[in-house]
Amino acid sequence: MKVYGHPMSTCTRKVLTVLAEKGHEAQLVVIDLGKGEQKQPEHLARHPFGVIPVLEDEDFKLYESRAIIRYLDQKLPGPSLTPTELRAKALMDQWLSVEQSYVSGPAIKILYQRVLLPMRGQQGDESLVASAKADLAKALDVIDKALAGQEYLAGSTYSLADISWMPYMQCLAVTKVEDLINDRPNVAAWWKRVSARPAWVKVSS
Template identity: 45%
Template sequence: MAAPPAMKLHGMALSQNVLRVATVLNEKGIDFEIVQVSLLTGAHKHPDFLALNPFGQIPALQDGDEVLYESRAINRYIAEKYRTSGTDLLPAAPSAKMEVWLEVESKHFYPAAQPVVYELLIKPMLGLAPDQAVVDKHSADLAKVLDVYEAHLGKDGNKYLAGEQFTLADANHMCYLFSLCKTAQAGLVDSRPRVKAWWDEISARPAWVKTAAAIPFPPGGRLV
């Protein structure tokens, strides 16, 4: 019996949202190919891509005849449809704790981390100068968010965000934690022992090591 065709993940391999999906695909052991859609050339606004995602944002995922967009929705789909493949990213019973931390990532962690990563990692690759005022504001916001994580992790059996099991809630954080730790604001993670221990644990996972190794950082740190 022929193997099913690899999934197609449309986007840029350096995109944090593409990395979020690649993280889960690798945890599930699912073959996929990244189909380049360059934001720099405006390919995400071309009709062929808009047919996949009418909002013109990356990523989009093709799984056979199924086409999905929005990285967090894609990850939930993968975790549920392919539950028996690779790592089970969903608790055995419905988990209110996991649902809470999925929301925390999208509503609190991401809005604070994204501007810091953009200013300190992405803009220099584009040949642009970071806006220090933006970095300072959002670093202060992120510090408050990570204080909550520090209090939560290690308490009541919380080795991971939803308890003793690595779940989708942890996986959805990894792309921005990784990129944050490559910036001058890595101390936001390193200075919090429980957050640092959590990050050290999840970033050592073989699936993440594979994901990180495939990130095509440009030579000389510049996007062209």
């Protein structure tokens, strides 16, 4: 198996975390976003939207990180990352959707303003950071409530939902808005728990 991605990319990290949880090695083919390799014809042939990650499993190609992690979880042996109980599985899907709809966008916006623009010698716009932070605060209030009395987003089982949120939680630390996590006791306890998992430590260090 090959993963076309970048070790620092949030979406690639979801895929690498699932592979690590499953104990499966895949070849990471690094696409250099700094050089714009994701927009070159060679990569556009793999991913028509010119982003990463892409999974190649023999003659099968798949893009979109949330589709890839679902595929890998079903395909590979190792611990299941999808609850079997109907309602827990439905909650996993709900939190995956919440992450996609309300979390990844503002988290990446902050990363762009606070890290990527300064890396290019440009100043970020703190008013955009403030509005993205407010959006994230709303989403984190929602999971803080949901996590009261349960260990993981889908209930008692660590799942793809937790994995899909984790790279964005790490983004908050990197962009110096970790108060969004620390001010919410259930989110903070959950983040401490999930970020200590060996698979995540391996992928994120």
